[in-house]
Amino acid sequence: MSARGARLGLRTAALGYLFLLLAAPVGLIFFRTFEHGLGPAWEAVTTPEAQHAFYLTFVMIAIAVPLNTVFGVTCALMLVRSRMPGKALVNALIDMPFAVSPVVIGLALVLVYGNDGWFGGWLTERGIQVIFSVPGMILATIFVSLPFVVREVVPVLREIGTEQEQAASTLGASGWQTFRRVTLPSIRWGLTYGIVLATARSLGEFGAISVVSGKLSGQTETATLFVEQRFHQFDLTGAYAASMVLAVMALTTLLAMNFLNRRRTH
């Protein structure tokens, strides 16, 4: 009897905590967005400025995620399959982006790629502007989303072992054929999961981008920066509406993660 009571008490405590911290605030955003009807919210996210911000966010994802995917798979193969010296060091360094504050990431990029930065002179001579411009924002997005694919692919590669790859190469398959026909199909779910995580992280990046972008409205403003800018302009409808679009994307990501998690474990 008391065991059941305890169970119920714990359940109530856990769900209550989750409700107050997660569900209620996020639910309220949906309510606030449509408080004055669909019209104002729709208008707020379809202004040229808002459209450009979302477009820019997609550009970030479209460049950073594929690059990190190729890097991630290459790096994972290197970490698991090769015997390169310095592997342990690389393994430790890969996680750095998880542990570094986004603002520090932004500062770090400015110090290297900014006008007064290490490579600034060289870049300026060639007329390439990285900081306060889109390339810098892409670098920031790559930085923050870098570890995800590696971290998801490494354990899968370890688990599948090398037998099938060996068989393929014994039968005369080239390295690339072995990779495409044998390795890639076996890592596909882990790889996809890593890609989903990297996409979510890129979509939401704020701190590093706010340092390197210069926040030029309509030029270097991504969706997350647009939310902040609308808030500071006292346009709460705009801020809520853009937030809601981002929240819907986050929920879609959750669904994808859920689906992939089931795939991965079967």
Next chain:
Amino acid sequence: MRFRAPRLSGTALGGGIAMAYLSLIVLIPLAAVVDKSLEDGFDTFWAAVTNEQALAALKLSLVASGIVAAINAVTGTLIAWVLVRDDFRGKGVVNSLIDLPFALPTIVAGLTLLALYGPRGPVGIDVAYTKVAVILALLFVTLPFVVRAVQPVLMELDEEMEEAAASLGAGNLTIFRRVILPNLTPAILAGVALAFARSVGEFGSLVLITGNLPFDTEVASVFIFGQIESDRVIGAAAVSVVLLAVSLVVLLGISVASRPGARHER
């Protein structure tokens, strides 16, 4: 005899490119931060770090992160327990919602919390621009860490041990304290460490809800951001180095702690 892994042609080349990529985007920029902080010598670095406003911001970040980590140890374990051992309708949905703070852009997280617990909130609780807001935002973004660390361990835990303890007359609390908790401790600590590392550098979820009041609600990352904006780059770099050092220590701690004993035979 033992076969070597088949050589994926170009692995060495790929490894070289991967290293260059990691260096250009992560390592060189982080080195530039350290270099910048020491540009005018150690005394300038020390003065920048021990400046009163910097110290207040660092202290707030560390103390708030410590509190948040401790709260997570309790609530995270509780939620994990309820998700594994309890059964109720909608458990699957709750389980996938746990990852929401990870998928949701941090600026949106801050805005949602401000909408509910800010000056215009519907429930009359207003914690905006106070230290409580710092804790609240950090609790939101760190929610998944302990839950996701403890859940798999709890799933594998043999319930027979608990039944044996119960048949010997142990109460619920004793079973939890003497049987369950010791098995979960490594996972809880790993999750807590990740939550702490994440909190120390957090930026996006804090900028809107804390008001960034120096000596009161200004955390380290917001302080760094302010220093960058006002062109005090050495000050920004110096405090960044302290944050980098803290996260490196935490990362090292996790990897050391997860190496011996913690890795059971599977």
